Amino acid sequence: MTYGQDGFSRRERGERAARTHAAEDPWLGPSRRQRRQDASGGLSTPGLIGLALAAAAGVAAIGVLGAQRSASGGRTGGDPNRGSAAWRKPEIERSITIEDVPADELYRRLREPETLQRIMAPFATVETTGDGQTRWSVGHDLGSWDMRLTDDRPGEALRWEAQGDDALIRDVSVRFRAAGNRGTVVALHVSLDPPGGMLGRIATQMLGDTLPASLASKSLHYFKALVQTGEIPTTERQPAARPDPR
Amino acid sequence: MRALVWHGKEDIRCDSVTDPEIEADRDLIVKVTSCAICGSDLHLFHNFIPAMLPGDVMGHETMGEVVETGRGLNGKLKKGDRVVVPFTIVCGECDQCKRGYFSVCQKSNRKKHLADKVFGHTTAGLFGYSHLTGGYPGGQAEYLRVPFADTTVQKVPHGIPDEKLLFLSDIFPTGWQAAVQADIQPTDTVAIWGCGPVGQMTIRSAILLGAEQVVAIDRLPERLEMAEAGGAITINFEEEDVVERLNALTGGEGPEKCIDCIGMESHLSPSMPDTVYDRAKQVFMAESDRPHVLREMIYVCRPGGLISIPGVYGGLSDKIPMGAAMNKGLTFRMGQTHVQRWTADLLRRIEEEQIDPSFVITHEVSLDKGPEMYRTFRDKQDSCIKVVLKP
Missing domain, CATH: 3.40.50.720 (NAD(P)-binding Rossmann-like Domain)
Structure with a gap:
C-alpha cells in the first residue's frame, strides 16, 4: 500500500482528509458538534459521509484489515474487478415503487431542472447550465464538475455522465419500468469516485457501500414524495429544544 | 434386520438389530422398499438435537409394503397394501389431531415428560428423531413398526414408482x-x-x-x-x-x-x-x-x-x-409439518402429474451404503441433493 490512484502521498492524503473533516457541505458533513446533535435529531446523511471520511483519514490500519477481508471473503466471487474489492469504485443501485404514476409522467418530472435539483440534494447541488449540461458541486474543497445528459429516452431512462476527471460522481442513471398494475419501479444507479484516493475507497468498501446507498434511497424517497404529494417531507422547521431542530 | 444406527456425533453405522414386532392393536409392520436421508437427519448426525441415544435407528422418510397387521385396524389396512409412512405419528383421536394439528399430537409421544420439559408441552412422536419425540426406531431399515397405523400412514396405489411417492412422507x-x-x-x-x-x-x-x-x-x-x-x-x-x-x-x-x-x-x-x-x-x-x-x-x-x-x-x-x-x-x-393434512391431496396431484417429486433425487444406493451417503450429502459432494436408500 503506497500511493493511491490520485497520486497523493499518504501524508498529503492525511492533511486533505483532516481539512475536509472540519468543513461543512453535503459531502463532508457538519462539524463534530453538529453531528452529535444529529444523532438525537434524526439521520443526517451528510453527517454519515463525514464519518466515512473521518474513518478514511484516521484508521488506515483497519483499512488494511478491510482490504484483506474483501480479498478473502466469499462475496467477491470470480469477477476480476471485484477480486481486490479495495480498488473497486463503489456502484450502487436502489429501487423504489411509485404507485399510480405512469413512467412517462415520472420521466417528465425528472427532466424538470427543479426536480433534479431537489432530489439530488443528498448527493450534490445541481445547477442547470443549459443544453443538457448540469453543474454538480459538493462544496468548495471537493469542487464541482459538469455532467452531461447522455441518454434520454422518454418513459424509459435518463443518464448523466461526468465530463473530465475531477468528478466525485462518475455517472447517474435512472430507469423506469412498469410494476404490473401497481405503478412504476424507479431504479437509481450511481457510480462514485470517492475522495481520498485509495483510503477513501477502502473506507467506502469497509462500510459496504452503505453510505452512498442510503443517499440513493433518500433521493428516491424524495422523488416519490415530490411526485405524489408535491413536497418533500422535512422536520427542518419544527420546534425543538435544540439549536438545530432537524 | 439391517438398519442405520446412530452411535454418536458423525457416527452412523449399518448394523444388525432385532426385527420389530407388533406391540399394540393399531400397529403394523412395513417391509421397507425405499427410504431417504433428510436434511434434518444431518442435525442428528451433528448431534445438535438433544436426547439421541447410541443404538437408535435413524430415518423418517419411508415407504413399503404391509407385512403384518395388529388386530385393531378393522380391515383398513391389510397385508400387501402399499403405504407411505409420514414422519409424524398421529393418534387421530386427541384434541390436537381433531383440530388438524397433527405434528403436535398429544398421544403419540411416549416420552412426553421430556418434551414437556424442553418445549413446555409435548409434540407428536416422530420416527427416528430422538427421545424428545418418543424415541421411535426409524425407517432407514429393512422393517419398520408403525404405531397408530390407521391414522398415520397414507395408502398409495400400485403402479406408480416409489421415487414419485416416497417424498409424501416428509419433504x-x-x-x-x-x-x-x-x-x-x-x-x-x-x-x-x-x-x-x-x-x-x-x-x-x-x-x-x-x-x-x-x-x-x-x-x-x-x-x-x-x-x-x-x-x-x-x-x-x-x-x-x-x-x-x-x-x-x-x-x-x-x-x-x-x-x-x-x-x-x-x-x-x-x-x-x-x-x-x-x-x-x-x-x-x-x-x-x-x-x-x-x-x-x-x-x-x-x-x-x-x-x-x-x-x-x-x-x-x-x-x-x-x-x-x-x-x-x-x-x-x-412448525413441523402436519403431514396427514396434505398427503391425500398431494397424492392426487402426483397422480394427475401436476408434479413429479422424484426430480430432486441425485443418488440411489443400497442401505448398507447409507453411512457414507450421510457424509456425501452433508459435504454436498458429487453434487448430492437427495439420497434414496434401498434396503
Whole structure:
C-alpha cells in the first residue's frame, strides 16, 4: 500500500482528509458538534459521509484489515474487478415503487431542472447550465464538475455522465419500468469516485457501500414524495429544544 | 434386520438389530422398499438435537409394503397394501389431531415428560428423531413398526414408482405446507432461503400456488440450477448481496413472503460475521442454533409481510431482531409439518402429474451404503441433493 490512484502521498492524503473533516457541505458533513446533535435529531446523511471520511483519514490500519477481508471473503466471487474489492469504485443501485404514476409522467418530472435539483440534494447541488449540461458541486474543497445528459429516452431512462476527471460522481442513471398494475419501479444507479484516493475507497468498501446507498434511497424517497404529494417531507422547521431542530 | 444406527456425533453405522414386532392393536409392520436421508437427519448426525441415544435407528422418510397387521385396524389396512409412512405419528383421536394439528399430537409421544420439559408441552412422536419425540426406531431399515397405523400412514396405489411417492412422507408436504401457510397471493414475491430438498419442494409448491415471482437463494450451482429449472429466479449468496438483490427484484419493497428452508445450521462464512458469532456461542453451549437466515428474512421482508419457517430449529437463538419484526408488523408461521393434512391431496396431484417429486433425487444406493451417503450429502459432494436408500 503506497500511493493511491490520485497520486497523493499518504501524508498529503492525511492533511486533505483532516481539512475536509472540519468543513461543512453535503459531502463532508457538519462539524463534530453538529453531528452529535444529529444523532438525537434524526439521520443526517451528510453527517454519515463525514464519518466515512473521518474513518478514511484516521484508521488506515483497519483499512488494511478491510482490504484483506474483501480479498478473502466469499462475496467477491470470480469477477476480476471485484477480486481486490479495495480498488473497486463503489456502484450502487436502489429501487423504489411509485404507485399510480405512469413512467412517462415520472420521466417528465425528472427532466424538470427543479426536480433534479431537489432530489439530488443528498448527493450534490445541481445547477442547470443549459443544453443538457448540469453543474454538480459538493462544496468548495471537493469542487464541482459538469455532467452531461447522455441518454434520454422518454418513459424509459435518463443518464448523466461526468465530463473530465475531477468528478466525485462518475455517472447517474435512472430507469423506469412498469410494476404490473401497481405503478412504476424507479431504479437509481450511481457510480462514485470517492475522495481520498485509495483510503477513501477502502473506507467506502469497509462500510459496504452503505453510505452512498442510503443517499440513493433518500433521493428516491424524495422523488416519490415530490411526485405524489408535491413536497418533500422535512422536520427542518419544527420546534425543538435544540439549536438545530432537524 | 439391517438398519442405520446412530452411535454418536458423525457416527452412523449399518448394523444388525432385532426385527420389530407388533406391540399394540393399531400397529403394523412395513417391509421397507425405499427410504431417504433428510436434511434434518444431518442435525442428528451433528448431534445438535438433544436426547439421541447410541443404538437408535435413524430415518423418517419411508415407504413399503404391509407385512403384518395388529388386530385393531378393522380391515383398513391389510397385508400387501402399499403405504407411505409420514414422519409424524398421529393418534387421530386427541384434541390436537381433531383440530388438524397433527405434528403436535398429544398421544403419540411416549416420552412426553421430556418434551414437556424442553418445549413446555409435548409434540407428536416422530420416527427416528430422538427421545424428545418418543424415541421411535426409524425407517432407514429393512422393517419398520408403525404405531397408530390407521391414522398415520397414507395408502398409495400400485403402479406408480416409489421415487414419485416416497417424498409424501416428509419433504413434499413440508415444502407444500411452507408455501400454503405463506398464504401466497398472485401479486406476491416469494423468497426462499435454501435450495436443498425442502427448498426445491417449496419452490415448486409456491409456483403451483401462483406466486408472481419466486426467488431462490443458495450457493451451490447444481442446487441453483435445479431451482431455476423449477421456475425460480436465483441468487447465489456468495456472489451477490441477498438483501440488495431482493430489493431490486421487488422495486425496493422487499418480498411479501419469506420462507426459511435452512433452519438452525446456517452456512458458516466469515463474510457473514453473525454466523461466526453463533458458531462460537454454540461451542461454548451458550446458543444451540445459528439463525442467520431468520435475521436476514426479518430485515428484508416487506412490512406487513409473512415469514414461514419449515426449517428445523432445535433450541435457543440469539440476536433475533424483534424490533424490526414487531415494527414491520410481520406474521410468523412455522412448525413441523402436519403431514396427514396434505398427503391425500398431494397424492392426487402426483397422480394427475401436476408434479413429479422424484426430480430432486441425485443418488440411489443400497442401505448398507447409507453411512457414507450421510457424509456425501452433508459435504454436498458429487453434487448430492437427495439420497434414496434401498434396503
